[in-house]
Amino acid sequence: MTNAPHILYGGPVSLYTGKVRSYLRKNNINFVEVHPNSERYLKHVVPTVGRWIMPCLETPDGRIIQDGADIIDYFDAEIQLSKYPTRPTTAVHQAVTHLFELFGGEGLLRAAMHYRWNFDEQNLSFLESEFGISVIPKMTSDQISMNFARSSGRMRKAAVTFGVGPHSAELIESSFMEWLSLFSAHLEQNAYLLGNKPTLGDYCLMGPMWAHLFRDPAPTAVIKKHAPRVGRWVERMSTYEPYDGEYFDSATAPRELVANDALPDTLVAMMRYIAEEYLPEITAHVEYANEWLTQQTDLVTGTNGLPDPGARGIGKTAFAWRGIEIETAVMPYRFWLLQRLQDAVASCSPAEQSAVRAAFNNAGLESLLDLRTIRRVERVNHLEVWGPLL
Ligand SMILES: N[C@@H](CCC(=O)N[C@@H](CS)C(=O)NCC(=O)O)C(=O)O
Numbered sequence: 001m002t003n004a005p006h007i008l009y010g011g012p013v014s015l016y017t018g019k020v021r022s023y024l025r026k027n028n029i030n031f032v033e034v035h036p037n038s039e040r041y042l043k044h045v046v047p048t049v050g051r052w053i054m055p056c057l058e059t060p061d062g063r064i065i066q067d068g069a070d071i072i073d074y075f076d077a078e079i080q081l082s083k084y085p086t087r088p089t090t091a092v093h094q095a096v097t098h099l100f101e102l103f104g105g106e107g108l109l110r111a112a113m114h115y116r117w118n119f120d121e122q123n124l125s126f127l128e129s130e131f132g133i134s135v136i137p138k139m140t141s142d143q144i145s146m147n148f149a150r151s152s153g154r155m156r157k158a159a160v161t162f163g164v165g166p167h168s169a170e171l172i173e174s175s176f177m178e179w180l181s182l183f184s185a186h187l188e189q190n191a192y193l194l195g196n197k198p199t200l201g202d203y204c205l206m207g208p209m210w211a212h213l214f215r216d217p218a219p220t221a222v223i224k225k226h227a228p229r230v231g232r233w234v235e236r237m238s239t240y241e242p243y244d245g246e247y248f249d250s251a252t253a254p255r256e257l258v259a260n261d262a263l264p265d266t267l268v269a270m271m272r273y274i275a276e277e278y279l280p281e282i283t284a285h286v287e288y289a290n291e292w293l294t295q296q297t298d299l300v301t302g303t304n305g306l307p308d309p310g311a312r313g314i315g316k317t318a319f320a321w322r323g324i325e326i327e328t329a330v331m332p333y334r335f336w337l338l339q340r341l342q343d344a345v346a347s348c349s350p351a352e353q354s355a356v357r358a359a360f361n362n363a364g365l366e367s368l369l370d371l372r373t374i375r376r377v378e379r380v381n382h383l384e385v386w387g388p389l390l
Pocket of ligand 1: 014015016017052053054055066067068069333
């Protein structure tokens with residue numbers, strides 16, 4: 001490998017770039033972040049990955065990788081640049097880090113979109129400036145405004161597909177406050193989810209917790225007022241240098257995960273929160289997908305079954321959430337993340353699998369381990385496609 005930097009195509013306002021950027025910084029990886037308006041991104045990366053999407057990574061030898069999970073896997077497995085072991089080696093910790101990979105990526109989108117798009121007075125001038133930062137191509141202020149009107153309109157519509165609206169606003173806020181207080185309680189004794197080292201689940205939480213929920217003016221005020229420890233976690237996750245004295249002193253104590261594959265009670269409480277906040281949603285999505293797959297009698301294995309191979313949703317479904325009914329978009333990518341959790345568990349010994357089941361059962365999450373679509377989701381050429389019928 002050359003010493004040339006990796007290139008991360010992403011943006012400060014982007015949710016999923018936050019996860020990868022945090023990983024790259026924490027692991028001291030040499031990279032340059034490039035705005036997706038760049039010519040290289042538009043002319044080379046988009047045609048390669050088949051859709052306009054970020055983050056994308058270009059390696060020094062010219063390989064293009066799309067998807068945050070694939071980018072992290074690439075560093076972990078192929079180059080082994082990772083400073084911290086991203087995936088714990090013990091069964092329960094490994095399953096829990098994958099649980100937070102799923103929940104971090106997909107389970108906090110309601111809060112992220114609500115706090116970004118429903119607080120115009122606090123957020124709008126910041127967002128307009130942030131959405132217009134690209135100097136390539138140089139835009140006039142009128143063009144920046146038009147561009148912002150277009151992309152913010154699209155994002156407000158996307159927020160609705162995640163269940164955000166007047167009917168859910170109050171509950172989203174009370175639920176987010178609960179999340180902050182549980183996370184904050186956990187951070188009293190632990191610098192990261194599983195102890196004094198960040199793992200995959202921490203990086204994935206940095207998707208929603210960084211750009212939308214920590215940088216945007218409205219939610220940052222909420223976090224700083226109600227959960228400053230969560231704010232410090234975000235800051236720790238976004239720097240590469242260790243900070244001694246806050247939780248540990250690296251000169252005298254090695255950074256360890258919690259001993260004996262144990263889960264602190266405070267983390268179990270966060271898992272119970274996931275059971276309430278997200279389990280009904282992913283369960284409804286798997287049911288919807290199985291129904292949908294059954295109806296697609298002519299679906300060709302290796303495709304997404306849709307006219308547009310880059311399309312990400314197969315429909316919408318309603319489910320009960322915290323006492324109301326909401327409707328959200330069903331995206332096969334989520335099942336792919338769920339499979340990563342289930343595959344990690346399946347690779348363990350029977351005794352280890354029992355330990356994982358007990359831990360998930362204790363948190364009200366055991367059914368997640370058995371929730372399956374009748375076709376697996378695979379990722380081929382940077383896109384999600386359906387595998388053969390099981
Ligand atoms: N599964 C993808 C999700 C990436 C994603 O949704 N990125 C957003 C920006 S944060 C995007 O590019 N959306 C496409 C669009 O807005 O058209 C990953 O983790 O890399």
